[in-house]
Amino acid sequence: MSSKKTTIHDIAEKLGITASTVSRALNNNPRISEATKKTVLQMANDLNYQPNNLAAALRKGKSQLIGIVVPRINRSFFSAVVRGIEEVANTLDYRVVVSQSSETVENEIAAVNALLNARVDGIIASLVGEKPEDYVHYENVAKKGVPLVLFDRTTNEIGTSQVVIDDYLGAYMATEHLIEQGCKKIVHFTHHRRVNIYKERYRGYFEALKNYDIAFDESLVCEGNMQLEDGRNAIEQLLKAGKEFDAVFSASDYAVMGAMQVLKEKKKKIPEEVALVGFSNEPFTSFTDPPLTTVNQFPIEIGQAAAELFFEILNSKKEKLIPQKTVLQPELIVRASSLKKGN
């Protein structure tokens, strides 16, 4: 059954030529005559030859593999980014090796190390850590000269290329939209940890209020872990405290879903009494009742952009390449949860 795998040497022997010639013929080297190429190709086919990339990779020092590290692959945002990366990689004959950090720095370090052992030609990742000491392994990657591109959760501390969306703009558009709908007391859900992306969204919210001369009320800003339960708790507390508000702009779709649930339980009308806007365009947002206004982050495009930056680095001969930062424009998707009838 499983006869020994055929190699270029087998092909060479059958044809009475050397492996070098076979190798060159298969790689379409111009120094090989068309006639030879043809016979080699034919014989390769006849012998059911399957190239061994490991050998080529070892010799060339290039594995044609891209390592990807994400917190978890089964989160819609990340899986979509991976899809984007894979699509681009594919067209350039690259494969992607996917690792999950599961939100712990420890796993992340192990994953990066394993990818380096596998001799990936570079890494595309979204950070889990927040503190500088959580970046050292990535700093080492960059220092070793291994191409590194960060996306979404990035940092400027490591001098490496990044792909992000303009979180500030997305938040600004969302808040502005609520204001245009006539909302004046807008609650904001943000993350209790001061991560870039949430800071930026908070800033967008803040600036929009300011530009429209709406008083900023700190008691309307709720910090939490951005999960459904956090949204529920936040709204329940606001209601219990008798706080008045006519809208919620949440930095997460999950948290705002919690708000929606509580508001519906309390028979508040959405959007008439409270308008809702989330962030991320999670797949479920179009299926809620009412459908949820949210901000599209274009995850597939993020992946594509990351891959493109990656190959730019890879193909640059220069030792020191100036790190690039691709900033994608988010899009406000307006749905019924925030669209007042009158408008």
Add this chain to the structure above:
Amino acid sequence: MSSKKTTIHDIAEKLGITASTVSRALNNNPRISEATKKTVLQMANDLNYQPNNLAAALRKGKSQLIGIVVPRINRSFFSAVVRGIEEVANTLDYRVVVSQSSETVENEIAAVNALLNARVDGIIASLVGEKPEDYVHYENVAKKGVPLVLFDRTTNEIGTSQVVIDDYLGAYMATEHLIEQGCKKIVHFTHHRRVNIYKERYRGYFEALKNYDIAFDESLVCEGNMQLEDGRNAIEQLLKAGKEFDAVFSASDYAVMGAMQVLKEKKKKIPEEVALVGFSNEPFTSFTDPPLTTVNQFPIEIGQAAAELFFEILNSKKEKLIPQKTVLQPELIVRASSLKKGN
């Protein structure tokens, strides 16, 4: 900056020993003295040694890579399966290389070929094709002695191990549940193509009706592509035709969402007038209004089971291993869309 990468030869030279000894020391070979191991480990650390798996893989004929082929990675079911596989693979020091077939046989063939070139130690895949001629590339994989495990969309035509859920049982439970809620005229949404999984779900529906002595009405079976629009169309047509029905069991969560939308537009009460049950436990099903009763396929567990079967094949010395089939039990998740108040 990027000094030449250190190899075991560098370590050997520094220590005045040979690379063989270093290799054995690093692999914790019992024939190497503890003292030597210690100094080697120390020196490896000092020189910032990073093992090169490519070289080891080439020599050993094992890459420590598993190839995965899925229609699209950014579909919740598939990304969860990948997560399950990755988790198990990780603990055994394996990495996963993910490829997408994007639902075309052509891409699938290219993906499989690329994975074989990359010398993955085996492949875990979900098929896109339905016709036997669409399997040939996988048959070749199996024939070459490369471990192959199929999941979800599988076939018995290739003598290879598989992981599936008991679709029949899932559908039976769903239908039975509706009957227990007092439903007598149950619509069924199924796929227009006669793929295994949909056939089985149809059968579960059919048998449940039969066992409860409920007349089977073929006009209540709607074929389509299982997307939201198909569900909308199906329900609209049934209503237009004046068909009576008190429940919908859909083989897809998306299609039943379409039904929910139309029913709500027509002011039908869910579940009082029409109870709804979907299939797959898509993440959005818990966020709909009312939340959707559905069948959990345990995708992460499918991935884990597939990985376990994979390693079983890999570690079996026997030339011919009898293909195994792991069948997971689905779970009916009852939510408000089908739960009548009275019960």
Add this chain to the structure above:
DNA sequence: TTATATTATGCAATCGATTGCACAAATTAA
């Protein structure tokens, strides 16, 4: 016709780690 350039192929080293076999040194048995 001879010198030069061009074309097509071969030679042999190389990428980095692994491993069967050989062998010296240390230990134990006789």
Add this chain to the structure above:
DNA sequence: TTAATTTGTGCAATCGATTGCATAATATAA
């Protein structure tokens, strides 16, 4: 004290493809 083991390392081939350099064969220029 000598023979038989055991222990710890070294030697060198190997995995399969690539590639700089040489070289033979052919074509072109002088």
